[in-house]
Amino acid sequence: MTPDDQLALYARARFARAFEAAVARARDAGEVPGVVHLNGGQELVELGVFHQLDGARDRVTGSHRSHGLALAAGIAPAIVAAEIMGRTGSLSGGLGGTQHLVPAGGLFMGSNGIVGGQVPLAAGAAFAARSKGNGGIAVAFFGEGAAQQGGVMETMNLAIVLGLPLLFVCVNNGWAQSTGADASAGAPLASRARAFGMHAESVDGGDLGAVDAATRHLVSQIRTNGQPAFLEAHVSRVGGHYHGEDQGYRKDGKLTDPLDRLRATLVEAGVTAANLHRIEEEAEARARAAFEEAALEPMDDPSTLALWARDLGGLT
């Protein structure tokens, strides 16, 4: 990754963080209906992977914690914001919401309310890419908690047996809600992936260089050999499981924010404080603007529901 790339990525990460802060404010203000899972702490992993992807042929599925993936995939922030707020002008017109961001096409296929539910779907995208023979790959993002779902493990084996170009990205933030990672799995997840027959790497998800090196290598390997691979990225969950959660169970102390760490690297590399400051302000302003724009959208009109009821109800 060039220094320019790093800086651009920092800007995107800052924006993702600012976006989540805006989600949190909107939630506090009662403008978001349910519970929201923010992605603070895993931005570099998400953006690092997306840096290797190609919008014309690759596809990505995500978990309940996927605002960052939608943004990284290039969906307009105001559209994502409107989706989270349940407004029109969003992806679904108020039907989906934060855990079910399901765009019509493009890089991002959707977030998912069922832990692990998105992982088999990525196998389908990988299969489609293989069928089209366009060198595309699929990426499934999921947490270390989700790795314990049967469907996720089945998919690892299936991807190997079928030879699917699929990158499993396990974002290990140490927690599955209040369950510590050591209570989720009895052994390291990367070793497990290897035992399924995959190449697997484990990286510090707060270290952009490491993320970049690993993803670059894994993605190009998958494009070449058509076989799945596994990336585990250790990150810290900056906030609660969901915004506003009382994290009484949490004892992992003060965290180094990966964005601060990247910032320090950039400073060291000679990026001026003014430049960084401008980037940060811009991120903040763009996030606010997205939510302001979304808030202008009307609340969805319940009449759409009647149309759906007719359609899905299937009473001809």
Added chain:
Amino acid sequence: MTPDDQLALYARARFARAFEAAVARARDAGEVPGVVHLNGGQELVELGVFHQLDGARDRVTGSHRSHGLALAAGIAPAIVAAEIMGRTGSLSGGLGGTQHLVPAGGLFMGSNGIVGGQVPLAAGAAFAARSKGNGGIAVAFFGEGAAQQGGVMETMNLAIVLGLPLLFVCVNNGWAQSTGADASAGAPLASRARAFGMHAESVDGGDLGAVDAATRHLVSQIRTNGQPAFLEAHVSRVGGHYHGEDQGYRKDGKLTDPLDRLRATLVEAGVTAANLHRIEEEAEARARAAFEEAALEPMDDPSTLALWARDLGGLT
């Protein structure tokens, strides 16, 4: 295992084989309603494991292919035969059948029509044994095809995380119906089990000495440390996936029958041909007798169904 034990086990294995031959004959004669999955080829694994078990505290679950487990657990052969024929005087009075042998208690908990469905149940038996603190263990028998079910993989991880005294016995007969083992899994199953965090061994299931050594070691280890372990036993499926199957897909050639192999060992160890012959005749006679006894049982009376309908229907 003492030579006497070996001989006794040979007698039980011969009986199991004769029992399955009788099932096949009953099926051909139209006395068994549906499809039956015979266990020919895996007798030594089943009996070798049971040799280490204790009827007062251990429990076992099995797959669709579990006649042998029911017999090994000491259920009267005529009762098992009656169950397979759908008669009264059986375990369930005609409700369960070959894939659903569900005894009231004792060593054997049941066979299962859903591939892998029995494996989580064994975790429950292991949990119960742990709660009672009686040193009991549970054993889950399943095929190498079943190892690809999510629930089976989840249970491996769960057993490790919770520390359950559970022996996973994967009977790898090379086939899941018509699917070869190499098309089921992308990597060796024992390594996978190790990667979940378990002690795992792989043995030739046709070699009684190897089975005995491995099970003896694993069972005593589980009783001591309360942790799960994994045994993979390679066997040959002597017959079709089910009795009468056209095995057009099968290309694994002529098989060495593990019973013949054990017989040869016994001959070498000095057991007389007459003695072996007597054992074999007896096995045959007892198997026939079990089916004759079962065939005397009346077909089940449909009136029981009305009672069940009332009960489960729950219309007070």
Added chain:
Amino acid sequence: MKQMTIPQAVAEALHQVMAADPAVFLIGEDLAMGGVFGAAKGLKERFGPARVVDTPISETSFLGLGIGAAMSGMKPVVEIMFCDFLGVCFDQLMNQAAKMRFLSGGTVSLPLVIRTTMGAGDGSGAMHSQSNYGLAASVAGLRVACPSNSADAAGLLKTALEGPDPVVIFEHKGLFDVETPADPELPPVPFGKARTLRQGADVTLVAIAAMVPVALAAADHLAKRGIGVEVIDPVTINPLDREAILASVAKTGRFAVLDEGAAFAGVADALVSLVVREAFRSLKAAPAAITPPHTPVPYAPALEAAWLPDAARVEAAILKMMEDV
């Protein structure tokens, strides 16, 4: 009588049964923190990790563990955080738990309780808001309970642990903030005994779980218009107190069911079907099934509110029925 929420009552009932019976244990996700809705509060501290078992996110294996433990003399209480997650362990529910006693010819008992939550109304979206007790009730071998208040939630749990069949208790999240009166001893509540919450001469209205308060509100309004609505809470769906329902219909001659479950082939259809098959000659008007539309639960507040049946819809349905002569 004490005022309690459903999670408080359930937690208290669990304290009582776990203290009384060492065979009872609790298993599920995030129990150490008291369960995500507080229904496991204080249990892990008191009974320890051997009896309050936190699990990985592996519903198939830990529900199966519950079944196997029940077959081995234990009394498991398995918590499935949201009933929307029953899909990932549905085989263990539909084939393993439901059929085992039958397949054993009745010799094996499964004193297993599956506690789960349900319901729309809190903006949780399509995969955290379902009320799919109809799915469970359609599977032979399962018992299904849908408490509408704290005393029932606790009492049904106690009864469930004494029966031979697996029971799924669906607790409605929309009721979790409401305190309702409960005897502090939380006595067992019988299965298959409906509760008539309000007498009425004109219409029998069966309402389930969070629909009970909606039904009562509608009945209040309708009373002012001179229409007597008899409101029945079935308490359990299997067993179902069909006598109570049919006796009421024999009196009123009109039947409606108010159900947050499936619009097609759910409990509403089952009850309409039952009533019309058994009490056709008593019926003076077409019965009504008041359910959400046949769509997933929408996310946006206005849509979700439109999706959920409310008192106005109930009133309209009943008024129409009264005019149907």
Added chain:
Amino acid sequence: MKQMTIPQAVAEALHQVMAADPAVFLIGEDLAMGGVFGAAKGLKERFGPARVVDTPISETSFLGLGIGAAMSGMKPVVEIMFCDFLGVCFDQLMNQAAKMRFLSGGTVSLPLVIRTTMGAGDGSGAMHSQSNYGLAASVAGLRVACPSNSADAAGLLKTALEGPDPVVIFEHKGLFDVETPADPELPPVPFGKARTLRQGADVTLVAIAAMVPVALAAADHLAKRGIGVEVIDPVTINPLDREAILASVAKTGRFAVLDEGAAFAGVADALVSLVVREAFRSLKAAPAAITPPHTPVPYAPALEAAWLPDAARVEAAILKMMEDV
């Protein structure tokens, strides 16, 4: 017209659609050997392993693969060997497949077909004999088809691959040995168009899949007693041709449904409920829901035969209805 069994017709339809459309692929267990019932015969040889995909026994992941592929421009045909196995992949059915188009606001299409088999009668026991299309039909977002003959099995499959919604086709094993006539081109069969198989003035009898021949036999017998039974095969459960059913009931004034599915909260209850809500004033007698009892499928032949509805039960139910005046 050619005489074909359902597996033959399905295999032939698959040959045709796979030859015509490179987006179609087949995925499931034991397909290389032609599928365990022969519905994939010759496909792997002809189209190769890239389009006829044999899998490990991992229904969750390969059904999910189908969904994801459908979201990415493919047209997957996923074979779940027996519908009893839907439990192990029920989340992918209930939450992923069913809800995705809705959650996308209608922008994502899922031209996904799930073929599965169902039905009792062959001594397969409780976990290989269920007919749980009611479960699927109760989940909003799924389309459900239940063909009763080879032409429909093939034609519905073709139509299903052109729609935006996931379709589950339940093929009844009890019909697999029967040859029925089919146009060799196997033209697409529309969803939501019931077929009136026999006219009758007295009773409307809806029968599903393998219950269709049972209904026709009962209608024959009843005709000899002067009772005219109109037999309707709904062909698809969702969409459901309620016009055809209601028009018939308007004519006959009596309604019965014959359904091998769930005795409680299944399709039988859904149809009774629909008819009584929409056509109450036309009904001259209590409708009948003829289903198996609410138990798992028993194994022994005598029990299984008693469990399955037969023509005698249908006749008795209809005779009772005719007397109910």
